[in-house]
Amino acid sequence: MATVPKIRVLIADDHAILRAGLRMLIDSQPDMKVIAEAPNGEEAVRLGSAERPDVVILDITMPGGGGLRAVPEILKACASTRVLLLTMHEEPAYLRTALASGAAGYVLKKSVDANLLAAIRSVHKGRSYIDSELASALIQHALPDLAQPGRPDEVLSERELQVLKLVAEGFSSREIAEQIYIGVKTVETYRARFAEKLGLKSRADLVRYALEVGLLSPERFSVAEKREKKRPERPAK
Numbered sequence: 620m621a622t623v624p625k626i627r628v629l630i631a632d633d634h635a636i637l638r639a640g641l642r643m644l645i646d647s648q649p650d651m652k653v654i655a656e657a658p659n660g661e662e663a664v665r666l667g668s669a670e671r672p673d674v675v676i677l678d679i680t681m682p683g684g685g686g687l688r689a690v691p692e693i694l695k696a697c698a699s700t701r702v703l704l705l706t707m708h709e710e711p712a713y714l715r716t717a718l719a720s721g722a723a724g725y726v727l728k729k730s731v732d733a734n735l736l737a738a739i740r741s742v743h744k745g746r747s748y749i750d751s752e753l754a755s756a757l758i759q760h761a762l763p764d765l766a767q768p769g770r771p772d773e774v775l776s777e778r779e780l781q782v783l784k785l786v787a788e789g790f791s792s793r794e795i796a797e798q799i800y801i802g803v804k805t806v807e808t809y810r811a812r813f814a815e816k817l818g819l820k821s822r823a824d825l826v827r828y829a830l831e832v833g834l835l836s837p838e839r840f841s842v843a844e845k846r847e848k849k850r851p852e853r854p855a856k
Contacts, residue, residue: 623650625650626652626739626740627651627652627654627673628645628652628653628654628674628676629656629657629666629667629674629675629676630653631657631660631662631677631689632658633659634678635658638658641731644732645736648736659681659685660689663675663686663689664693664696667696674743675693675703676703676705677693677702677703677705678704678705679831680706680831687720687832687833690702690720694721701742701745702721702722702723703723703739704717704722704725704726705726705731705735709753710824710828712816712817712828715816723747724738724742724747724748724749726748730750734748734750778809781799782799782813783825783829783834784829785798786810787834792806
């Protein structure tokens with residue numbers, strides 16, 4: 620009787636202890652094995668291209684390149700690889716961006732024991748897997764993006780993206796209106812739209828999201844923080 624090949628898994632997370640725990644969990648299964656580990660997104664892309672794993676498990680937040688930016692690069696290097704994001708982020712923005720980037724699955728770290736192994740097997744079979752902790756309504760909203768993977772910013776329109784960047788950089792609605800030659804009320808409308816689409820309630824959430832998906836560089840973040848100190852914290856919508 621022919622032996623069924625094991626599911627070859629690459630783990631990318633910046634915490635060595637977590638990687639060790641995941642390796643033990645995965646290697647204890649008869650149908651899967653860990654073939655490599657990476658401490659950041661850049662190394663995950665390099666190893667994904669070299670090792671061509673069946674499934675890559677990516678943490679969203681890592682130094683030296685996070686998981687969201689690594690997803691399309693890994694898929695470009697190896698189209699047959701399936702990407703599974705393992706994260707602490709429960710905000711709708713991260714799930715929607717993950718799916719738009721081409722990720723096949725999304726699992727919360729708090730439910731690793733219950734869901735990770737099932738998620739690996741599911742995405743390896745060509746299915747999608749969304750953590751059961753996430754609301755079914757959110758899943759239904761996000762699923763259409765699975766058919767057409769793309770860049771994280773495809774979640775928003777071009778104008779919404781433009782306004783989001785400027786808000787993240789610390790500009791007020793009036794300042795944004797002056798820069799892109801539209802009315803202040805129109806700026807507020809765009810802010811309300813992308814806040815609703817992404818599920819981000821505060822500017823802090825918005826800035827963190829912008830940094831994670833590469834819309835705001837660390838340099839621009841520093842400038843934005845200096846600008847924001849001149850005004851109080853306010854909602855992103």
